Amino acid sequence: xxxxxxxxxxxxxxxxxxxxxxxxxxxxxxxxxxxxxxxxxxxxxxxxxxxxxxxxxxxxxxxxxxxxxxxxxxxxxxxxxxxxxxxxxxxxxxxxxxxxxxxxxxxxxxxxxxxxxxxxxxxxxxxxxxxxxxxxxxxxxxxxxxxxxxxxxxxxxxxxxxxxxxxxxxxxxxxxxxxxxxxxxxxxxxxxxxxxxxxxxxxxxxxxxxxxxxxxxxxxxxxxxxxxxxxxxxxxxxxxxxxxxxxxxxxxxxxxxxxxxxxxxxxxxxxxxxxxxxxxxxxxxxxxxxxxxxxxxxxxx
Amino acid sequence: xxxxxxxxxxxxxxxxxxxxxxxxxxxxxxxxxxxxxxxxxxxxxxxxxxxxxxxxxxxxxxxxxxxxxxxxxxxxxxxxxxxxxxxxxxxxxxxxxxxxxxxxxxxxxxxxxxxxxxxxxxxxxxxxxxxxxxxxxxxxxxxxxxxxxxxxxxxxxxxxxxxxxxxxxxxxxxxxxxxxxxxxxxxxxxxxxxxxxxxxxxxxxxxxxxxxxxxxxxxxxxxxxxxxxxxxxxxxxxxxxxxxxxxxxxxxxxxxxxxxxxxxxxxxxxxxxxxxxxxxxxxxxx
Numbered sequence: 001x002x003x004x005x006x007x008x009x010x011x012x013x014x015x016x017x018x019x020x021x022x023x024x025x026x027x028x029x030x031x032x033x034x035x036x037x038x039x040x041x042x043x044x045x046x047x048x049x050x051x052x053x054x055x056x057x058x059x060x061x062x063x064x065x066x067x068x069x070x071x072x073x074x075x076x077x078x079x080x081x082x083x084x085x086x087x088x089x090x091x092x093x094x095x096x097x098x099x100x101x102x103x104x105x106x107x108x109x110x111x112x113x114x115x116x117x118x119x120x121x122x123x124x125x126x127x128x129x130x131x132x133x134x135x136x137x138x139x140x141x142x143x144x145x146x147x148x149x150x151x152x153x154x155x156x157x158x159x160x161x162x163x164x165x166x167x168x169x170x171x172x173x174x175x176x177x178x179x180x181x182x183x184x185x186x187x188x189x190x191x192x193x194x195x196x197x198x199x200x201x202x203x204x205x206x207x208x209x210x211x212x213x214x215x216x217x218x219x220x221x222x223x224x225x226x227x228x229x230x231x232x233x234x235x236x237x238x239x240x241x242x243x244x245x246x247x248x249x250x251x252x253x254x255x256x257x258x259x260x261x262x263x264x265x266x267x268x269x270x271x272x273x274x275x276x277x278x279x280x281x282x283x284x285x286x287x288x289x290x291x292x293x294x295x296x297x298x299x300x301x
Numbered sequence: 302x303x304x305x306x307x308x309x310x311x312x313x314x315x316x317x318x319x320x321x322x323x324x325x326x327x328x329x330x331x332x333x334x335x336x337x338x339x340x341x342x343x344x345x346x347x348x349x350x351x352x353x354x355x356x357x358x359x360x361x362x363x364x365x366x367x368x369x370x371x372x373x374x375x376x377x378x379x380x381x382x383x384x385x386x387x388x389x390x391x392x393x394x395x396x397x398x399x400x401x402x403x404x405x406x407x408x409x410x411x412x413x414x415x416x417x418x419x420x421x422x423x424x425x426x427x428x429x430x431x432x433x434x435x436x437x438x439x440x441x442x443x444x445x446x447x448x449x450x451x452x453x454x455x456x457x458x459x460x461x462x463x464x465x466x467x468x469x470x471x472x473x474x475x476x477x478x479x480x481x482x483x484x485x486x487x488x489x490x491x492x493x494x495x496x497x498x499x500x501x502x503x504x505x506x507x508x509x510x511x512x513x514x515x516x517x518x519x520x521x522x523x524x525x526x527x528x529x530x531x532x533x534x535x536x537x538x539x540x541x542x543x544x545x546x547x548x549x550x551x552x553x554x555x556x557x558x559x560x561x562x563x564x565x566x567x568x569x570x571x572x573x574x575x576x577x578x579x580x581x582x583x584x585x586x587x
Contacts, residue, residue, distance in 0.1 A: 067451025070443060095445030124442040124579040164579050179384045196587065198575065294382040294576060
């Protein structure tokens with residue numbers, strides 16, 4: 001459980017509009033146990049479980065009346081959910097979809113169905129594939145033995161089905177700058193035959209398993225009211241997103257372990273404002289909308 | 302009341318395409334001409350754009366580029382996020398800033414960020430990126446119809462016209478019950494929409510395209526748009542042929558990046574690629 005900061009310096013952020021609707025579709029259940037996972041997902045972590053299909057469909061219906069712009073499916077590993085492919089196909093009738101996956105359990109028949117659904121939709125289907133090292137040594141140290149090769153096979157499979165996956169790289173190797181890391185991944189992916197590599201560098205979130213691997217946030221790493229003066233609030237995910245889980249609707253996918261990040265039972269009751277009492281909000285402040293599909297850049301302080 | 306208007310955006314210093322488009326618009330005949338911003342970027346000789354705009358009495362709004370130039374900001378606020386795109390954006394912005402006269406930069410600062418136009422029975426809202434943000438990317442493949450309906454309702458418009466992304470598109474938004482989904486007290490405009498509010502049945506979003514560079518389709522054409530209330534809304538995207546060889550020559554003389562010139566000559570984008578969603582990216586070569 002995350003501990004909130006309790007003082008009068010905590011700023012409150014209102015939801016401007018629900019642009020991005022996230023589904024924590026497989027909760028904290030994942031086939032991998034990555035050492036940096038900010039919500040400590042694993043095959044055994046059932047703090048959050050699978051969202052039943054009818055609950056997702058109910059939220060989708062509501063989302064249309066709320067004017068939601070984009071949809072995201074995350075976990076855990078979303079492809080563990082038996083209804084994921086059906087739900088993504090259904091969602092593509094309403095808007096663009098992004099799936100955040102480790103690409104290690106993809107099946108050709110699923111990808112064929114998804115490719116067909118995207119072709120019939122006016123909207124994009126994006127895959128964000130997590131890969132945290134540019135070779136087996138650097139990646140597998142964080143994501144587990146054999147995952148580098150398995151993920152590359154998954155990427156190949158996605159490309160063969162006509163997708164242009166975005167490789168999402170958590171900045172675990174702090175000896176390289178984000179830019180160096182970006183170009184190293186681009187080069188590696190081109191060597192692997194991905195001729196149009198798309199790479200997103202994701203800053204470290206010092207939560208969950210990552211706290212054991214490196215460290216937690218330092219006392220000064222937090223957001224205050226003063227810091228949000230003249231700050232473009234749209235850079236904060238809580239300004240325009242909510243995440244549906246099997247245990248209610250939360251403010252963002254990062255703060256699932258914060259008790260007051262649960263805003264309500266359903267979307268309608270979860271549109272209230274949120275106080276940035278958690279130090280992870282500092283990362284969002286620093287890099288801006290880290291959960292978007294494009295890369296984030298650290299702002300000048 | 303207006304019944305037929307021409308619109309374009311993203312001139313990107315391409316005064317040759319602008320002149321060709323304006324001549325074509327004049328020949329076709331319209332009640333008014335609108336530019337939705339981004340006078341500068343990519344191309345050569347920014348100051349050659351302004352006399353044409355004034356001669357043809359084009360009504361203009363500000364784009365993010367124009368706002369940056371007017372305010373003397375250090376970057377174009379284009380919204381790129383990856384290192385390569387930002388590298389080229391910086392070259393383009395610095396060139397444009399240095400070659401735009403202080404008077405013209407000042408004039409850009411006088412432009413509004415939105416305009417409202419009555420076109421037949423349609424309330425048309427002109428903006429650069431979106432009604433809520435000057436540099437918001439509203440791509441065809443990542444903007445849901447439900448969201449566009451919400452924009453129409455929130456901003457009291459039947460037709461929203463924008464540019465910014467550089468690729469034209471149109472979507473008729475049909476009928477649906479859109480309700481406000483916010484409890485924010487910060488935007489009074491949002492409070493104007495009430496659950497179940499009756500609304501006109503005929504809403505549209507139109508990205509009017511850009512004149513500055515081809516739209517990543519492998520041709521050298523650029524595009525503007527004619528909107529007509531007949532009385533139903535009619536949207537016509539008009540291709541413009543112009544002397545792109547001369548533009549490329551002048552870009553080279555100005556030592557602008559070969560990557561920009563390649564786009565003008567081939568019609569394929571070579572920069573600003575990482576911001577493209579999957580569908581739009583797949584249509585291009587790179």
